[in-house]
Amino acid sequence: xxxxxxxxxxxxxxxxxxxxxxxxxxxxxxxxxxxxxxxxxxxxxxxxxxxxxxxxxxxxxxxxxxxxxxxxxxxxxxxxxxxxxxxxxxxxxxxxxxxxxxxxxxxxxxxxxxxxxxxxxxxxxxxxxxxxxxxxxxxxxxxxxxxxxxxxxxxxxxxxxxxxxxxxxxxxxxxxxxxxxxxxxxxxxxxxxxxxxxxxxxxxxxxxxxxxxxxxxxxxxxxxxxxxxxxxxxxxxxxxxxxxxxxxxxxxxxxxxxxxxxxxxxxxxxxxxxxxxxxxxxxxxxxxxxxxxxxxxxxxxxxxxxxxxxxxxxxxxxxxxxxxxxxxxxxxxxxxxxxxxxxxxxxxxxxxxxxxxxxxxxxxxxxxxxxxxxxxxxxxxxxxxxxxxxxxxxxxxxxxxxxxxxxxxxxxxxxxxxxxxxxxxxxxxx
Amino acid sequence: xxxxxxxxxxxxxxxxxxxxxxxxxxxxxxxxxxxxxxxxxxxxxxxxxxxxxxxxxxxxxxxxxxxxxxxxxxxxxxxxxxxxxxxxxxxxxxxxxxxxxxxxxxxxxxxxxxxxxxxxxxxxxxxxxxxxxxxxxxxxxxxxxxxxxxxxxxxxxxxxxxxxxxxxxxxxxxxxxxxxxxxxxxxxxxxxxxxxxxxxxxxxxxxxxxxxxxxxxxxxxxxxxxxxxxxxxxxxxxxxxxxxxxxxxxxxxxxxxxxxxxxxxxxxxxxxxxxxxxxxxxxxxxxxxxxxxxxxxxxxxxxxxxxxxxxxxxxxxxxxxxxxxxxxxxxxxxxxxxxxxxxxxxxxxxxxxxxxxxxxxxxxxxxxxxxxxxxxxxxxxxxxxxxxxxxxxxxxxxxxxxxxxxxxxxxxxxxxxxxxxxxxxxxxxx
Numbered sequence: 076x077x078x079x080x081x082x083x084x085x086x087x088x089x090x091x092x093x094x095x096x097x098x099x100x101x102x103x104x105x106x107x108x109x110x111x112x113x114x115x116x117x118x119x120x121x122x123x124x125x126x127x128x129x130x131x132x133x134x135x136x137x138x139x140x141x142x143x144x145x146x147x148x149x150x151x152x153x154x155x156x157x158x159x160x161x162x163x164x165x166x167x168x169x170x171x172x173x174x175x176x177x178x179x180x181x182x183x184x185x186x187x188x189x190x191x192x193x194x195x196x197x198x199x200x201x202x203x204x205x206x207x208x209x210x211x212x213x214x215x216x217x218x219x220x221x222x223x224x225x226x227x228x229x230x231x232x233x234x235x236x237x238x239x240x241x242x243x244x245x246x247x248x249x250x251x252x253x254x255x256x257x258x259x260x261x262x263x264x265x266x267x268x269x270x271x272x273x274x275x276x277x278x279x280x281x282x283x284x285x286x287x288x289x290x291x292x293x294x295x296x297x298x299x300x301x302x303x304x305x306x307x308x309x310x311x312x313x314x315x316x317x318x319x320x321x322x323x324x325x326x327x328x329x330x331x332x333x334x335x336x337x338x339x340x341x342x343x344x345x346x347x348x349x350x351x352x353x354x355x356x357x358x359x360x361x362x363x364x365x366x367x368x369x370x371x372x373x374x375x376x377x378x379x380x381x382x383x384x385x386x387x388x389x390x391x392x393x394x395x396x397x398x399x400x401x402x403x404x405x406x407x408x409x410x411x412x413x414x415x416x417x418x419x420x421x422x423x424x425x426x427x428x429x430x431x432x433x434x435x436x437x438x439x440x441x442x443x444x445x446x447x448x449x450x451x452x453x454x455x456x457x458x459x460x461x462x463x464x465x466x467x468x469x470x471x472x473x474x475x476x477x478x479x480x481x482x483x484x485x486x487x488x489x490x491x492x493x494x495x496x497x498x499x500x501x502x503x504x505x
Numbered sequence: 506x507x508x509x510x511x512x513x514x515x516x517x518x519x520x521x522x523x524x525x526x527x528x529x530x531x532x533x534x535x536x537x538x539x540x541x542x543x544x545x546x547x548x549x550x551x552x553x554x555x556x557x558x559x560x561x562x563x564x565x566x567x568x569x570x571x572x573x574x575x576x577x578x579x580x581x582x583x584x585x586x587x588x589x590x591x592x593x594x595x596x597x598x599x600x601x602x603x604x605x606x607x608x609x610x611x612x613x614x615x616x617x618x619x620x621x622x623x624x625x626x627x628x629x630x631x632x633x634x635x636x637x638x639x640x641x642x643x644x645x646x647x648x649x650x651x652x653x654x655x656x657x658x659x660x661x662x663x664x665x666x667x668x669x670x671x672x673x674x675x676x677x678x679x680x681x682x683x684x685x686x687x688x689x690x691x692x693x694x695x696x697x698x699x700x701x702x703x704x705x706x707x708x709x710x711x712x713x714x715x716x717x718x719x720x721x722x723x724x725x726x727x728x729x730x731x732x733x734x735x736x737x738x739x740x741x742x743x744x745x746x747x748x749x750x751x752x753x754x755x756x757x758x759x760x761x762x763x764x765x766x767x768x769x770x771x772x773x774x775x776x777x778x779x780x781x782x783x784x785x786x787x788x789x790x791x792x793x794x795x796x797x798x799x800x801x802x803x804x805x806x807x808x809x810x811x812x813x814x815x816x817x818x819x820x821x822x823x824x825x826x827x828x829x830x831x832x833x834x835x836x837x838x839x840x841x842x843x844x845x846x847x848x849x850x851x852x853x854x855x856x857x858x859x860x861x862x863x864x865x866x867x868x869x870x871x872x873x874x875x876x877x878x879x880x881x882x883x884x885x886x887x888x889x890x891x892x893x894x895x896x897x898x899x900x901x902x903x904x905x906x907x908x909x910x911x912x913x914x915x916x917x918x919x920x921x922x923x924x925x926x927x928x929x930x931x932x933x934x935x
Contacts, residue, residue, distance in 0.1 A: 097797050101657055107722060107835045108654050206652075212798035214652025221651075221828070222636075222644025224538050225818030227531055292537060350804065353783045360802075367527050368642035368815035372790075374780065374802035385798035388655035398651070398828040405537045 079112040080395040083143040083175070084134075085166055086155030087120035090180060090207075092127040093380030094153065094387050099129070105388065109395035113388065117146045144169035151176045151202070151394055153387060159183035171195040171203065176399075178390045180207035180383055186281035186297040189288070193407035202399040204390035209282040210235065210359040212382025213375040214389060219289040219363060220404040226365025228290040232328040232503075235282040235340075237357030237377040238266045238273040239305045239325040243313070243342075244355035247322060252310045265357060275304035276325065276340040283327030287338055288403050290363060291331040293413035300327075300338040307498050308342050312428055315456060315469045316344050321426075322352040326503065335414035337421070344426050344502040350374075351503070421477045424453070424502040427484070428469045430495035433460050437492040441468060448483035451475055465494045471502070509542040510825040513573040513605070514564075515596055516585030517550035520610060520637075522557040523810030524583065524817050529559070535818065539825035543818065547576045574599035581606045581632070581824055583817060589613035601625040601633065606829075608820045610637035610813055616711035616727040619718070623837035632829040634820035639712040640665065640789040642812025643805040644819060649719040649793055650834040656795025658720040662758040662933075665712040665770075667787030667807040668696045668703035669735045669755040673743070673772075674785035677752060682740045695787060705734035706755065706770040713757030717768055718833050720793060721761040723843035730757075730768040737928050738772050742858055745886060745899045746774050751856075752782040756933065765844030767851070774856050774932040780804075781933070851907045854883070854932040857914070858899045860925035863890050867922040871898060878913035881905055895924045901932070 082098075084091055098105065098113055106112040117135035119142070137143055140162050143152050152170040154177065156163045163184050170177045171192060179185065185192070185205045196203035206216045210233070219231070234240050238260065245256045257274065260266035272278050284297040305325050316323050321344035329338045345352040350372055354360045359377025364370050376382035393399050403410055431437045438457065445452055451473040458467050472480060484497050512528075514521055528535065528543055536542040547565035549572070567573055570592050573582050582600040584607065586593045593614050600607045601622060609615065615622070615635045626633035636646045640663070649661070664670050668690065675686045687704065690696035702708050714727040735755050746753050751774035759768045775782040780802055784790045789807025794800050806812035823829050833840055861867045868887065875882055881903040888897050902910060914927050 093797070097655060100796070101655060104657055104722070105655060107839055110830070110835075212795075213801060214648055217647065217652050218644055221823060222647050222819055223815070224822045225527060225531060225535060225815045227534055292534070350780065350783060353780060365642075365815060366530070367523070367811040367818075369806045369809075369812055371643060372802070372804035374804070376799045379799075381797040382799055385653070385655050385795060388797075389652055392654045393651060396830045398830055400540070400826050400828055405540075409537055 077111045079114040080109070080391060081114055081116045081148050081150045082153055082391065083117040083146045083149035084115050084153045084155070085119050085140045085143050086157070087118060087127055087131065088155065089380040090383045091120065091155040092129050093384035094155070095129045097384040097388055105392065109392040111395055113391050113395055116148045117143060119143050141165050141169055144173045144175060149175060151178060151391060154179040154181060157181055159187045164188055167192050168195065171199055171201055174199065174201070176202035176394050178204045178387055180205070180387055182208040182278065182281040182285065186284045186295060189285065189295050189402070190407055190410065193402040197401055197406055202394045203402045204393065204399065205402070206390050207383045207386035209285050210361055210373070211375070211377040211379065212385040213359055213361065213373050213377065214386065215286070215361045215373045216289065218371065218373050219286065223363050223365050223368055223371060224404060226368050228363055228365055230328065230330040230364045231286045231290040231361065232326050233361035234324055234351060234354050234359055235279040235327045235377070236273050236325060237359055238270065239279070240354065241265050241357045242274070243305060243308065243323055243325065246310055247313050250310055250314070253306065253308060274306055276302040279325060279327045279340045283329055283338055283340060286361065287329035287336060288410065290329065291336060292405055292410055293331065293336050294410045296336060296338065296413045299336065299413065299415040300340060303341045305342055307496065311458065311467050312498060315428070316426065319471060320347050321345060321502070322347065323500065324351055324354070326351070332416060334420055335416040337416035342500045344500055346503065349503060422474055423477060423504055424474050425472045425480050426469065426500045426502060427472070427480065428467060428498045429493055430465050431468055431492050432494055433464055433466045434492070438468065440490060440492055441487060444483045444486045445470070448479045448486065450479045450483050507541045509544040510539070510821060511544055511546045511578050511580045512583055512821065513547040513576045513579035514545050514583045514585070515549050515570045515573050516587070517548060517557055517561065518585065519810040520813045521550065521585040522559050523814035524585070525559045527814040527818055535822065539822040541825055543821050543825055546578045547573060549573050571595050571599055574603045574605060579605060581608060581821060584609040584611060587611055587613070589617045594618055597622050598625065601629055601631055604629065604631070606632035606824050608634045608817055610635070610817060612638040612708065612711040612715065616714045616725060619715065619725045619832070620837055620840065623832040627831055627836055632824045633832045634823065634829065635832070636820050637813045637816035639715050640791055640803070641805070641807040641809065642815040643789055643791065643803050643807065644816065645716070645791045645803040646719065648801065648803050649716065653793050653795050653798055653801060654834060656798050659794045659796065660758065660760040661716050661720040661791065661793045662756050663791035664754055664781060664784050664789050665709040665757045666703050666755060667789055668700065669709070670784065671695050671787040672704070673735060673738065673753055673755065676740055677743050680740055680744070683736065683738060704736055706732040709755060709757045709770045713759055713768055713770060716791065717759035717766060718840065720759065721766060722835055722840055723761065723766050724840045726766060726768065726843045729766065729843065729845045730770060733771045735772055737926065741888065741897050742928060745858065746856065749901060750777050751775060751932070752777065753930065754781055754784070756781070762846060764850055765846040767846035772930045774930055776933065779933060852904055853907060853934055854904050855902045855910050856899065856930045856932060857902070857910065858897060858928045859923055860895050861898055861922050862924055863894055863896045864922070868898065870920060870922055871917060874913045874916045875900070878909045878916065879905070880909045880913050
């Protein structure tokens with residue numbers, strides 16, 4: 076048996092402990108598949124004494140996480156600390172500068188600094204791998220970098236945040252409203268105490284920007300992602316969507332048309348005929364559309380210690396086998412600078428829901444604003460008054476420019492007839 | 506730019522022409538992603554003159570396919586001839602013996618001779634790759650070999666034959682019977698003139714045996730796959746299944762329990778809550794269940810020139826990058842000889858449908874046979890007489906040993922009350 080691949084592990088939260096558990100449980104299997112054992116040799120975390128359910132006394136303990144980059148026996152540093160900057164980034168830079176390959180689950184750091192780190196890794200002939208950063212255990216980075224590598228990708232999109240999908244599919248199953256389900260998810264540990272990173276779409280946007288780089292050969296451009304979360308989706312929206320043959324999902328969508336790179340995280344209406352409509356709970360799913368392969372779907376657990384550890388160790392196995400290359404499929408220096416697409420030029424069908432006062436003339440006002448902006452209405456539903464006396468009006472538009480919908484909403488936004496912000500959702504097109 | 510990867514291509518049917526078209530269309534992109542161009546240099550097929558919609562005059566023409574293995578400029582031989590033995594196998598052996606890596610879409614050959622060829626490739630330090638052999642464009646070989654490599658796989662299963670799924674989902678959508686849809690599929694080119702390889706499950710079994718090797722680290726054992734096709738599924742079965750909340754899918758299922766390797770291709774009832782129930786048309790989908798990652802799903806086009814070419818060229822890109830290793834994830838010599846599991850020891854829920862004469866006492870006879878064999882019945886449906894006067898009786902059993910169901914059916918098989926063979930389908934369990 077050849078030399079083991081030796082790991083220095085930063086961060087011993089649930090995922091870090093999961094990586095140790097996985098390497099313990101599947102050690103023999105991993106050695107057979109990787110051609111050599113994978114061993115943790117050193118760890119670092121905030122609290123040495125904390126009980127994590129795994130024995131860490133057999134590893135070197137390093138107080139200062141940054142020191143892992145200089146650990147004399149480690150070949151690879153695994154970073155599970157989190158945070159786009161700070162100790163994670165310091166460790167990443169030092170590891171690659173110091174001749175160690177680097178594996179991370181840190182989507183925020185890769186979204187913000189992936190290009191710099193990929194350049195450093197390539198220059199040094201080292202691996203930088205981040206399968207666990209997108210869709211947890213689902214090998215979608217590999218799917219894009221390698222599985223779909225022969226294709227020009229027209230669009231990549233998917234359900235990238237398990238917390239949001241858990242909430243939306245529970246709202247759907249139980250007919251209850253957002254705040255109630257969120258509170259329950261927090262009690263059960265499915266949502267963070269401060270959930271805004273998840274429910275406001277930032278986490279999904281980090282992941283989307285990583286997928287977009289891989290799919291389109293463009294430099295990561297997190298700042299160009301247009302982000303709307305799920306906070307303002309009502310149970311009534313879900314019911315309306317269902318009556319029309321759709322389910323509501325928070326989708327990250329990226330495409331690279333002639334106008335430049337388009338990246339958006341937004342709640343969408345997904346037709347029941349589409350596989351993403353049937354993805355429930357905290358599952359993640361990513362679709363890539365290639366010019367030869369057609370529509371590929373990758374689906375599985377998007378979070379959790381087991382799935383995330385699975386992706387981290389898959390990266391380690393690739394490194395142990397020597398089967399790795401440029402992190403973004405092509406050399407980082409060859410990635411094109413993306414021009415941001417003009418969203419207004421996009422066309423599509425839309426769902427727009429208004430909360431309005433129950434009085435004469437409101438419908439006419441909405442219809443007129445749509446007409447004046449050139450929005451063609453496919454269907455309009457008005458449902459009886461809410462307990463607070465307001466009424467919901469939901470519109471589905473025909474295919475048309477998004478700019479027109481935006482104009483209509485701008486015009487209506489000041490209206491005294493509306494008792495709340497309109498909710499605009501896109502309908503996922505084929 | 507470094508030297509191109511040079512390809513000798515055997516077989517210029519739709520897939521072969523598709524590979525040339527893909528390499529033409531995406532040449533610049535492939536060169537960026539692979540780090541060097543991929544070029545076809547030589548081709549061989551039966552008929553040089555045939556119009557394939559691609560210009561082959563720019564390549565060396567080789568009359569004798571086997572000669573491609575000795576082509577002076579080719580680095581890799583791509584085999585798209587088909588057939589488990591004969592010219593394809595001769596070419597594979599000669600290519601690997603002659604120092605050329607080998608890429609194939611040939612599931613029959615890999616199912617029968619994959620182990621021998623993997624040994625040859627590993628000894629020579631060459632690549633043997635066959636992503637296109639299973640699930641067309643879906644990178645499921647890579648998903649198991651690499652993406653899920655950190656996991657002990659408990660079970661791998663899926664929809665592996667597009668023709669069968671096309672027929673079943675069309676029967677489902679239109680309520681029509683098998684023979685009618687098959688004839689239509691043949692007219693449309695979705696089914697072969699001689700469809701038995703597809704509809705009797707052999708094609709799916711080839712693919713399943715390849716997946717099982719990868720998932721469980723066992724030697725390919727195609728001969729151990731228990732195979733039942735879709736020929737005897739009735740529209741009435743699909744309707745019964747629907748009324749119970751299931752869809753019928755031809756699944757290949759493999760697991761490696763304590764009793765040995767279990768491999769079966771059989772029509773199954775799939776609950777609507779499972780993603781495979783929503784896979785329609787000629788789409789393929791594979792699920793792998795890992796001990797850390799949980800349930801992974803890979804889905805996409807299972808056949809066709811574009812998707813198959815996508816998988817072939819993905820393999821070529823891996824080779825161009827130098828990112829390849831043992832074809833079965835671990836050295837072929839390390840694959841365990843699989844003991845075949847005893848199917849009778851398996852437990853599960855089952856659907857059994859009888860076609861019976863419309864006369865007194867038939868139900869009692871069926872019920873007694875079930876009772877005597879110890880089969881516990883969850884529900885029993887009897888539907889009114891068919892045009893020919895026969896009646897359908899469908900039973901769903903509780904969880905129990907398959908042996909008991911087999912015994913009951915053995916007992917009933919001779920009965921004068923049955924007007925046709927009973928149809929036994931397994932219900933996919935969680």
